Every structure is written in structure tokens, then in C-alpha cells.
Amino acid sequence: MTQNRVTVIGGGLAGTEAAWQIAQAGVPVTLYEMRPGKKSPAHHSQELAELVCSNSFGAMSSDRAAGLLHEELRRLDSIIIGTADRHAVPAGGALAVDRGVFSSELTETLANHPLVDFRREEITQIPTEGIVVLTTGPLTSPPLTADLQKFTGLEYMSFFDAASPIIVGESINKDLAFMASRYDKGEAAYLNCPMNQEQYLHFYQELSRAEQAELKDFDRETSKFFEACLPIEELAQRGEDTMRYGPLKPVGLFDARLGDFRAPENKGKRPYAVVQLRQEDKAGQLWNMVGFQTNLRWGEQKRVFKLIPGLENAEFVRMGVMHRNTFINSPELLTPALQFKKRPDLLAAGQLIGTEGYTAAAAGGWLAGTNAARIFLDQETLVLPKNMMMGALFDFISSASPKHFQPMPPNFGIIPPLATRIRGKRERYGKYRDRSLAELAYWMITELKVRK
Template sequence: MEPIQVIGGGLAGTEAAWQIAQAGIPVILHEMRPQQLSPAHHTEHLAELVCSNSFGAQASDRASGLVHEELRRLGSVVIAKADEHAVPAGGALAVDRAVFSRDLTEVLDRHPLVELRRGEVRHLPTEGIVVLTSGPLTTHDLAADLQQFTGLEYMSFFDAASPIIVGESINRDVAFLASRYDRGEAAYLNCPMNREQYLHFWQELCRAEQAELKEFERETAKFFEACLPIEEMARRGEDTMRYGPLKPVGLSDARQEGDRPYAVVQLRQEDKAGQLWNMVGFQTNLRWGEQTRVFRLIPGLESAEFVRMGVMHRNTFINSPELLLPSLQFKKRPTVLAAGQLVGTESYTAATAGGWLAGTNAARIALGHDPLTLPTTTMMGALFDFISSASAKHFQPMPPNFGIIPELPQRIRNKRERYGVYRDRSLTDLANWIKTHQLASATEPVASLA
């Protein structure tokens, strides 16, 4: 049997290759690193997390947590490894990113049906079954070839990564350990600001110098609203950050008495040892020197040591409503499938989910079976239905959210209760779907299958 080719070794590509191999089909997983690096990656490992180390909220009555649970029941290798290498993060599923990606690389590399081939793929293969997961930083040559294949222009937006700080350099006399509303384990370091400190920080952030964008980037730049650079957020108004990532509600320092802080900067643990901390919501395009100067104005970070500065880079995605079926097949050539941020889904969990569906359907096509579409009452199914049926004229990247799931027969006013019912319906419908299509749901740790 001819191997299926998967182009791109990110989260989607890693998941797709695993599902193909688990179906008994040989697969070639193409990854250009380390022969060629991208503007955002730093290692040669598969499934490298280039922005946050968090997969989002863990509770299954939250959108991202529901995708986690759906993927667990579908035998996702990425989520299994995320669970295995989780670090404390309050109510979020966050991982030790270095161990996580290294382990996934070893698991895929050991699989007898997976060939990990290093080097850039410049053209879409003209024959065979292909899964395209080249990501938001698809190389120029491949992007040009894909544009010719689709006959449509790319769209683009800008994504950004937050700085990471050495834990020992954080002033623990100022920063306090707590989770919002005391939910879950206290896993965030919180840097409190009074009004005077906040206003000074806000003013300097607005004045700070940004890194210069290239001409083609200036012409096409569109900020994705869910991932605004912190300086862009600051420019939108004095209080914008206080109603966003710096909101103080639900946070108090047990060592202090009195009113809550005027604003709070949260730091999330990056590794199991707690040696590295990520500045939550501080994706940025400021010059590195300006980042050091301005971010050290934050109480508790006066002597912060940065091991990675914030960066911003252009992401590209195709106009999926014009091009894709909800099975993630191209309408023009159904033996080519796509997944990940390239198709306009946003978040690590969405990329993993797309990789699962594209890989599963690629294997089914190879075996002569009909491709699958997930029930739209599941979060995964609703997301892929959305990107394949939204308005092509105004299409923008979409993360998992309850707004895209079909409404319930009866209206439930309480949001938390309503989301719980959405969750219950989703998991029930998924279980029935798995049974109908005679799929093997996960019954043992994925690591034992490698």
C-alpha cells in the first residue's frame, strides 16, 4: 500500500500521522526542521508549542475542555501526552513543553509504520493521499503552490507569543500564588498593581517602540481579536487591559488585608519544576529592549530575567468555506485533506482535533471507506462544520466555543448549567457516533501503543 503523506509536524500533523499509522497504513511525516527553521520555532521536535504552553480550560463544561474530552475518547495521542506531561495551571491543561514535544517525537519515530522525513516540501504532491498540516507559517514555495492549487488568495493575521521569565528572578515578596476565585490548585503567580502603578505602566506601554514590520506584513496585517498584542490592547483605552488579561476580579493576596488590587498581571507555570513562568496575555511585538524596560515596571518583575522575549509573526490560513468539506477534504481534490491553523481553526486543541479527523479520514480513504463527519452537537463537529460553511467573504479564524453549537430544545438561562447540558449532549452523541461507525474508543494509555 502506498504511504499517505502528511506535510507538517505540528500538533495537527503529529496527530494525523499517528491516526493513519494506528489504522495500519504507512505514513510519511514531512517536517522541514532542523534543515529549515521557521520564524517562531526553536527546536526540531514534533508538536512544538511556540506560544503558550496551555491547551486551555480543562473542565469539560468549557469549550476547550470539551474538545479535550472528545479527543480522549477518540484516542488522541497529543492529548494523552498532554495529560501525561501536565504541569499545575489552576483550571487549565498546561504542559512541560520541552518534555511534551520530545516525547511525542520519540513515540512517532518508534512507530513501525511512520517514516519521519526531514526537509522542506515545496510542492503539493500531485498524486496519492495527502494531509496538509503545514501550519500558519507555511513556506513561501508551498504557499504559492497551494494558492495555485486552490485558485484563491491567502488571508493572513498576526499571532504573537508571550515572554517567559526565570522563576528565581520574580520577587515573591510582591507576587502572590493564587488562582482566580480560588479555583483548583493555586498555580498562578500574581503581580498586583495599584492605580498609580497601573497608569504608569499603561502610559509606558503605549509609548514603547514596536519591532518594525516588513512592507508585505504592514500591507496585510490583521490582528486576531483573541490574541491581540498587549500594546495594541493598551492603545484601545486606559481600562482595556483591566477588563482583559489584567482584570483583578477573583484575586486577592492572603498576606494583605483590604481591597483587591487595581490590576493584576498573572504568570503561569511553564514547566513541572516551576523554574519558568509565562506572562499570561502578554503576546507582543515590542522591541526586545522595550519589553525588558516596560515589563520590569510591573511590581514583582523589577529584576525579571527573560529566557524568551515576546515575538510576533504572520499566520496564514485558507478560505475554508470556499475550499473544504466538513470532513476536511478539499472539494477540488478529495484525496487531499487539511487541518490545523492553516484551515482557520484557532488553538492547540482545535489543531489537534483537526489532525485527528484529517488523519482518520485519510486512512479511511486508503482503505476504501467513506470519510466521516462528526456530529455538529459535538464541539469538534461544530467547529469543522463552521469553517466549511461560514461566510467566505468574512471568514476569520475560529476557536472552539459554545456559540457555534446548535441550540438546545429548551432555553437554559444559567450559562454554566447550559454549558453542562451542551457537554452532556455532546459526549452522548459522540459515544453513539463511535458505536455507529465501529470506531475503537480509547481504553488504554496511548503511550503503551507506541
């Protein structure tokens, strides 16, 4: 490794996009991929940009979060989205691809680029010199994981990840949910969804019989580490009252709109159980279901969790998941330009930084690769406008609460609100799209100075 070229470590979607953007900027790049010399428990081929799970990049329509991200990347000449468009297969309203042809073409294209030195080698330590982009994904190898933990000096997460669902604030019924802190101590920072005994028992019964998702072999092997972070359905299996003495504990929580909780006449109004929601972003547009890490199938999550009073019409931007995952605490470590704060010539992208989904990985690769090339060329790094889906996503992962940071997929809940509130979801999302693409067009002319 030398300082006269950029190094990209990891040949997934983010790494492939990053290497391509660097090379297209006229900058030499070395792309390292450890397969097939060292295999990953999730991959089945040695191709770049292998689609490990589904062959779908999500909804195509640009008034959907994934589709808007597709369109932004399309206009920015993303090689991932461009190749996906060429090899699309029928999938209803989704952008799905012939995954074998898709990955093979990308591998051949990168390997034959005159400025790309493609090497199939494992990198076990972060290079200490030169410009480096880390795109090693959720299954980063143990030696590199250890070195990254040493570099960050912070709690570094590499484990069986059980994460809670996240809900759009506008979809929560505030007539039922109330703001309060336990025993009125401190600021009322949590939204509380109260249940009476009948509602709780119905919820408990449906949760106990709900269908769980099947774990992959490499996930199942590590699930034993999570006794301290049990899925909500596992708590339900341990007894009718287990949740009421855990995350659904009602003690000290009361809706102030009903009066003084100490008043004798309000004794019967105290909730039997309470589901708490914690604010996920600065603007209060996203709310996390506290203690609801889960392995239920996504359809089951929607069915059962909408039984909670106040969440009847909940709009989920992220479902609960359980899988082996490796990601850094990006709000502590990264800038919105995807540079490490303590080392600006080290950048990162993909699931490693806490974004979720194929398209988000490509988006991170685009920005990290573009900025790596700009550093090499002594140009200022770029930050994307927050009104764009890409900009909102990278602003979120670099500014969310470090204490409660969880990976985030693209969604309209992270984009700044419109000046005028629009109740209709489809119309509102269409306005988000129009604003985003208009801002992208202006930004490309004034900031990016797109290559002709």
C-alpha cells in the same frame, strides 16, 4: 512519494496527530518536517509538536470549550491529549505540560512506529498523486504557500493578520443595540451599538491609552503591510474624530424603535458614533466587531470594549489579534470532513484551515488523519456531529461566510442552541457538554466503529 502510503506534510500538533491516527489504522504514512534543515522564525527546537507559545492547552473543565474539546479527543484516543495528560504540570484549572518532555516523547513515539517513515525534508510543492494531508501551520514556507495559492485559485492569505473580536450574541444587550442597515437600504443585517458624544469621548480616551501587546520579531517585520487594515487603536491615535469617519461612522443609522429618523423631534436622538456588529455564523450566535482589528492586550480589550453601550456584559469567544498568519479560505475550499472539494484525496488541518489553539489543531489532525486512512482503505470519510465541539468547529470553518472568514477557536457560540434556553452560563455550558459527550458515545458506536 508513492501511492502505497499516505503523506503528511508538517510536524506540528496537527501533523503529529494525523500521522499517528493513520499509522494506528494500519496504514503506512510518511511524515515530513522541514526542521532543522530549514528553520521557522517561531520554533526553537527540532522536535515534533513543539509548543511555540504557551505550554497550556486551555481550561481542563469539560464545561469549558477547550476542556470539552480535550475530553472529546481523550475519548477518541488522541495521542496529543494522551501525552499532555501524562506530562501535565500544575496550572490552576488549565491543562499545561512540561513542553520539552511532551514534544520529545511524541517525536520518539512517531519515529519508532513501524508504519511511520519520518523524514526531515522540506516539501515545496503539493504532491500531485496519492493521499496527502497538509498540516504546515501559520508559518507555511514561501514555496509551498505559492504552490497552494496556485492550487486553490482563490485569494490566499499569508500576511500580518489583524482580526476583530467575536462576541456571543446572547451576551449583547438588545435593549440598547438595534438592527439596521445604513439609510434603511436592504435587509437590516447589522447590530448597531449607538454612542452619544460623552460615551464616545470616554471610549476614545480609554482606547487611546490602552496597553498593546508586544509583537514577535517575525510579526513586527511584516506589520508594514497593513495600512489598509489598521488596528482600531491606531485609528484612535490619529485623532478624536478619525473613528467617526471610519468604522464608527453614524451617518444613516437610526434605531427604528424610536420612530422615523427623518422626523424633526428625533434629530437630537441620532447617535454620535456607532459600533457595528456583523453576523458571523448562520444561526446568529456569533457577532464580529466590524473594523475592530486590534493589537491590544486581551485584558485591555475586554475592559475598553465593554465601555461600548450594549456590550457591557459581552462574552468574547475570540479576542482581537495581530500576528503573521497563513490560512486558507476554508469555506470556499473544504468539506466538513476536511477534504478539499476539488481534490478529495487532499486534506488539511491545523491553523492552516483557520482553527485556533493547540487543542483545535490536534482535533483537526485527528479528523484529517482518520479520514486519510479511511480513503486509503476504501471506506467512507467521516463527518463529526455538529452538537460536538469538534463537529461544530469543522462545520463552522467549512460553512462560514467566505467573504469575512476569520480563524476561529473552540467556543460554545458555534454549537447549535439547546432546545430550552438556559440563562445561567455555567449551567448552559454543562448541558452543552452532556449533549456533546452523549452524542459522541453514540457516534463512536454507530459511525466510527472504534478499533478494539
